[in-house]
Amino acid sequence: MKYIIAIIKPFKLEEVREALSAIGVQGVTVTEVKGHGRQRGHTEFYRGAEYAVSFVPKVKIEVAVESSIVSKVVEAIQSAAKTGQIGDGKVFVLPLEEAYRVRTGESGSSAL
Amino acid sequence: MQTLSKIGRRVIPPLLGAGALTLLGASQAFAAATINKGDTAWMLMATALVVLMTYPGLALFYGGLVRSKNVLSVLMQVTTCFCMVAILWALFGYSLAFTNGSGALAPFIGGWSKAFLANVSPSTMAATFSKETYLPEYVYVIFQMTFACITPALIIGAFAERMKFSAVLLFLFIWFCFSYLPMAHMVWWWAGPDCYTLSAAAADLVKSCVGDTAAADFLKQLADAGTDKDKVAAVLSAYNDATSAGNGWLFNKGAIDFAGGSVVHINAGVAGLVCALMLGKRVGLNKEPMAPHNLVTTLLGTGLLFFGWFGFNAGSNLEANGGAAVAFLNTILGTCGAALAWSFGEFVTRKHASLLGAASGAVAGLVAITPACGFVGPMGAIVIGALAGIVCLTAVVWLKPIFGYDDALDVFGVHGIGGMLGAMLTGVFVNPNIGALSGQGIVNYLATDATSKTADFVLSAQLYSQFIDVLTAIVLSGVVSYIACLICKYTVGLRVDEQSEREGLDIAEHGERAFN
Numbered sequence: 112m113k114y115i116i117a118i119i120k121p122f123k124l125e126e127v128r129e130a131l132s133a134i135g136v137q138g139v140t141v142t143e144v145k146g147h148g149r150q151r152g153h154t155e156f157y158r159g160a161e162y163a164v165s166f167v168p169k170v171k172i173e174v175a176v177e178s179s180i181v182s183k184v185v186e187a188i189q190s191a192a193k194t195g196q197i198g199d200g201k202v203f204v205l206p207l208e209e210a211y212r213v214r215t216g217e218s219g220s221s222a223l
Numbered sequence: 224m225q226t227l228s229k230i231g232r233r234v235i236p237p238l239l240g241a242g243a244l245t246l247l248g249a250s251q252a253f254a255a256a257t258i259n260k261g262d263t264a265w266m267l268m269a270t271a272l273v274v275l276m277t278y279p280g281l282a283l284f285y286g287g288l289v290r291s292k293n294v295l296s297v298l299m300q301v302t303t304c305f306c307m308v309a310i311l312w313a314l315f316g317y318s319l320a321f322t323n324g325s326g327a328l329a330p331f332i333g334g335w336s337k338a339f340l341a342n343v344s345p346s347t348m349a350a351t352f353s354k355e356t357y358l359p360e361y362v363y364v365i366f367q368m369t370f371a372c373i374t375p376a377l378i379i380g381a382f383a384e385r386m387k388f389s390a391v392l393l394f395l396f397i398w399f400c401f402s403y404l405p406m407a408h409m410v411w412w413w414a415g416p417d418c419y420t421l422s423a424a425a426a427d428l429v430k431s432c433v434g435d436t437a438a439a440d441f442l443k444q445l446a447d448a449g450t451d452k453d454k455v456a457a458v459l460s461a462y463n464d465a466t467s468a469g470n471g472w473l474f475n476k477g478a479i480d481f482a483g484g485s486v487v488h489i490n491a492g493v494a495g496l497v498c499a500l501m502l503g504k505r506v507g508l509n510k511e512p513m514a515p516h517n518l519v520t521t522l523l524g525t526g527l528l529f530f531g532w533f534g535f536n537a538g539s540n541l542e543a544n545g546g547a548a549v550a551f552l553n554t555i556l557g558t559c560g561a562a563l564a565w566s567f568g569e570f571v572t573r574k575h576a577s578l579l580g581a582a583s584g585a586v587a588g589l590v591a592i593t594p595a596c597g598f599v600g601p602m603g604a605i606v607i608g609a610l611a612g613i614v615c616l617t618a619v620v621w622l623k624p625i626f627g628y629d630d631a632l633d634v635f636g637v638h639g640i641g642g643m644l645g646a647m648l649t650g651v652f653v654n655p656n657i658g659a660l661s662g663q664g665i666v667n668y669l670a671t672d673a674t675s676k677t678a679d680f681v682l683s684a685q686l687y688s689q690f691i692d693v694l695t696a697i698v699l700s701g702v703v704s705y706i707a708c709l710i711c712k713y714t715v716g717l718r719v720d721e722q723s724e725r726e727g728l729d730i731a732e733h734g735e736r737a738f739n
Contacts, residue, residue: 156573159620162512
């Protein structure tokens with residue numbers, strides 16, 4: 112099992128959710144986050160005050176999947192989230208030791 | 224009959240402004256004195272509009288500009304200020320601003336004869352700017368009350384996000400008593416237009432203005448003068464001096480301030496600057512983001528200020544007539560000119576025209592047109608507005624960083640600088656003889672009948688009067704604010720501690736949060 116974390120542009124969330132749904136990924140956790148990679152922030156002016164906004168709003172998607180479909184999932188996220196502009200985001204793949212379903216007590220891949 | 228603009232060496236004081244006098248009790252009413260129901264209805268409405276400016280207009284304008292952890296503290300300070308001053312106004316404020324004073328202080332502050340609103344009743348009257356035309360005195364009491372309420376509330380923007388609530392109230396109390404009331408008396412207190420009529424037909428009125436023996440003497444001199452113009456002029460000049468003796472100091476200097484450029488805006492703006500200097504900078508200034516938390520709220524407040532300002536400016540005409548319409552129109556034109564100018568200035572220097580800039584420009588325009596609105600013409604109003612937009616933008620964006628004071632919501636940059644600019648430009652564009660830019664001129668009421676005419680205009684004399692007006696407001700408000708800050712510092716303390724400031728005044732001072 113693998114745990115996949117993707118940071119994407121907020122307006123791409125719906126497309127990514129549809130792409131994941133299409134390849135059978137059922138559970139997704141979404142968080143609104145701020146951060147920056149190579150993309151620079153922007154500057155805001157309020158009368159005389161100038162603020163460099165270096166943290167850009169992003170959406171973090173987390174999915175736990177079986178190892179066999181990891182490449183399909185990563186590809187789905189990449190193609191759905193891509194605009195070709197700087198700031199499209201990142202995908203991280205982490206090993207996942209165990210998973211449990213709270214309601215039934217199932218574990219392993221059947222809990223995903 | 225005869226109307227004179229200059230008599231002897233003395234320029235007759237311009238007789239306009241938001242002030243007027245109550246001199247007639249019902250028992251001694253001048254036969255021709257009338258109360259117009261249309262004027263009364265308009266002034267009651269205008270008064271309600273000025274309430275709307277402070278509450279919630281100014282509260283929302285300021286509330287949106289602070290960080291979300293301090294929004295309730297600003298709203299609460301404005302609320303409490305309004306309520307406190309309204310009560311103080313009825314207790315003694317009206318009396319000290321709008322009655323004759325006594326002794327050497329008479330030109331600077333009124334007396335106690337109407338403390339607790341004694342001697343005011345539904346049948347007493349207050350003068351307007353037309354001869355023989357009056358308002359019920361209660362209308363004038365509440366109209367001026369709303370001015371007194373908004374002025375200290377303006378200062379709150381300067382010390383926002385860091386001053387103790389107890390210190391805010393103590394400071395505003397002291398400042399209201401020793402800076403607002405004297406300025407209102409000095410600029411707006413005068414004998415009223417009918418006191419400048421010297422006529423046997425109005426003998427009762429002449430008596431009520433200068434006293435029984437003096438009145439008989441002046442009327443005798445007038446009768447003796449007959450049709451000799453020089454002699455009549457000499458009598459009128461002496462009568463002008465006698466009747467003007469109780470007027471406010473700046474009024475007699477010839478300073479003109481239609482709706483409160485010096486009394487309200489310079490006064491509050493300078494107090495804001497002194498407070499910002501005395502309190503010091505907010506914790507984290509220029510290190511942490513301090514962006515306004517809700518500019519939609521700020522625009523809502525701007526709109527309510529704009530709307531209420533028609534009561535403030537057009538209401539200061541005290542009558543529902545063409546003069547009120549001119550003030551109304553000039554208020555719109557000055558505001559729009561300044562909003563466009565500020566936006567343009569931002570676009571040129573920053574590549575973006577921001578909403579906050581347009582809203583700030585609108586308020587700067589409203590401030591600058593306030594002293595001018597009833598005196599200038601529509602084209603003059605546009606010029607004043609455009610200059611106010613550029614000058615206040617410069618003050619806020621460049622002047623403040625150079626001197627390094629933390630005037631949190633730019634009370635000095637907008638109200639102080641905008642007020643000074645407006646007060647001086649009023650003296651330029653009141654001129655009735657400058658073509659398309661011509662103003663309304665200054666009314667001269669001195670006559671031997673119920674006529675009034677436009678006085679001769681002398682630019683240098685008028686600018687000097689305006690300068691004295693501006694300087695007086697700066698010095699008085701500066702000194703009073705400095706002493707008031709020291710009193711707060713050594714009694715209740717000026718600032719909250721650093722931990723409270725970081726937590727936000729809403730929780731630390733008021734035990735609540737705006738957004739849950």
